[in-house]
Amino acid sequence: MKNKFTNLLKGGLVLGILLLALSTNSLMAQDDDKFSFDVSLNSDQFFGFYPFFQGAYSLSDKSAFTFYGILWSGGTGGGWGNWTEFGVGMNFDVADGVSVNPQIGILGGNLLSSGTAGSGRFGDGVVPNLTVNLDKSKTEGQIYAGFYAPLRNEAPTGGTTLSYLHYWANFGYKVSPFISLGGHFEHLINTGGSAVDSSTDVYQWLGPYIQFSKPSGGPFARFSFGTDLVEGNDSFFKLTTGFSF
Known part of the structure; x- marks a missing residue:
């Protein structure tokens, strides 16, 4: 009788564990549906090579x-103290195919707080930014603006802190689920610093882009190129490839 009771108890325990595992997997699956993640690799002649990631967890x-x-x-x-940016925010769907995503980022490095002088440090600067995304059946686009402000002054004697305004806008037409064509404008401005009297244009890019995407979603590749409108500069090129999970 004791053995039968023990076996029954073990069986009930195993069944309970299986039911708990199934319910946990179900909950996790529901949570997985709320989570999305994108990774891209980017290269242009000013910033060089820089990986980028973004994620979202649906709240409603x-x-x-x-x-x-x-x-x-x-x-x-x-060369800017291992410059790194990380931020959080909220995304809001404001219309069919249109979303607005205000975020704020924190920087590590030395570009803003000391004008690249000295070693990298956490809290180099702060980046309030806003992204507006357009994704419809036939059109796509994005508007971004971010202000890079130093959080403190670590500049050596005779040096300066730096601040920047970075913004871009692009718009394209989806020729098919595989290919899209559009235009890209991007502007980087050195807005000043502790020893900088006036703002200056770093670059001002304008040109077309072509993008190839897997029709069912996932991997994509985009190439943008064109002219630099800042006097003394020549052309620009930007290559991006990535994957959406």
Whole structure:
């Protein structure tokens, strides 16, 4: 009788564990449906090579918590104290195919707080930014604006802090689910610093882009190129490839 009771208890325990595992997997599957993640690899002649990631966790049909990171240190940022950016925000669907995503980021490095002088440090600067995305059946586009402000002054004697305004806008037409064509405009401005009297244009890019995407979603590749409108500069090129999970 004791053995039968023990076996029954073991069987009930195993059944309970299986039911718990099934229910947990079901809950996790539901949570997985709320989570999305994108990774891209980017290269241009100013920032060099820089990986980028962004993620979102849906809170409702119209809103989601978002986070992102840019590993500027992969390119030019390697000389800016291993420059790195990480931020969080909220995304809101404001119309069919249109979303607005305000975020705020924190920087590590030395570009803003000391004008690239000294070693990299956490809290190099702060980046309030806003992204507007367009994704419809036949059109796509994005508007971005971010202000890079130093959080403190670590500049040596005779040096300066730096601040920047970075923004872009692009718009394209989906020729098919596989290919899209459009135009890209991007502007980087050195807005000043502790020893900088006036703002200056770093670059001002304008030109077309072509993008190839897997029709069912996932991998994509985009190439943008054109002219630099800043006097003394020549042309620009930007290559991006990535994957959406």
